[in-house]
Amino acid sequence: MFDPVPDHPYPDGHRVDEAPAPHALLAPVTGLLGTWHGRGRGGYPTLAEDFGYAQEVTFSHDGRPFLRYEARAWLIDADGAPLRPSARESGWWRLQPDGRVEALITQPTGIAEIAVGRASDNTVDLATHEVALTPTAKEVNGTRRRYVLTDDGTLTFVHDLAAVGRPLQHHLSASLRRKG
Template sequence: MSDENPLQPPWLNAPPVEEYPYQESHDLRVGPKLHPSLDGLLPYVGVWRGRGRGGFPTIEDFDYAQEIRISHDGRPFLFYESRAWLLDDESRPVRPAGREVGWWRPVLDGERVTDELEALMTTPTGIMELHIGKRTGTQIEFATDAVVRTATAKEVTAGARLFGIVEGALLYAQEMAGMGHSLSPHLSARLIRVAG
């Protein structure tokens, strides 16, 4: 293609792109300044690691370990990433388990930050959940507003999550509905801050 061709793609002959130029941080001491609308969520920013217990009417109970990273890039939302792995009876890793990414953001009323939150959570198993929630002090309660599934995903129809910072630890409980069962306990864990 010649340089005079108006249909020439913009990337042709362009210089290489450098690495992503903006920082994301789970540590409030480094990186971008936390957006003021996130002040109420500040205690959650960090890297958390711990153990939990899971189950559901259609599966056997199980023990797991988990790492949750909650970070920001200076904009008015938090990035949430969770990865878990199953543990055997002697607390040794068995295999990777649940993985999830998402975004939490406060709801604004004009310029005023409310205690209401919106969260979008997605899994590699084909499930996307839109949550609405409310923050009360250091506690957050989410409930699904909508669940979208791929054709091959398990039938998950609703969910609820309760997060809290208790004595410096991140605790949560998660309920799920699906596969013919109403909202039932699914996961609960206690994680300690390891960075941030």
């Protein structure tokens, strides 16, 4: 059994404490690798008013054809100061040879989503394939998420939501910059 330790390399030659090269299937999304942060606006018909939020999104990999995804957000006041934690989710994006993406996304609020879509030309577009809810989770029927890496290095994020008896409609949008 192979049990790597920091002083010994993996069979491909990279050390345990070094990042491996991205798998070839990650080519359409390598521009997303890293940590992104910024601000956005959100709203939904079931909410009393629209809101501002700060967001941090991290995309990483371990050399296999999977993109690790983690996002967290905070509600912010008019001056941009954090008020309290808001959404949090994590998961994996599985890249396929034809540019298809299969994403597994979970939230601590009891929502697990399988989304499918495509990755090409600095754009990832995902839509719900299936949603699983814990017994006390809020009703969510579907989402659409779109990530676009622009020429100026901005990552834009738009999230549409179908929940609590409402049809799919705009919920969140943010503009993020690479951290560091």
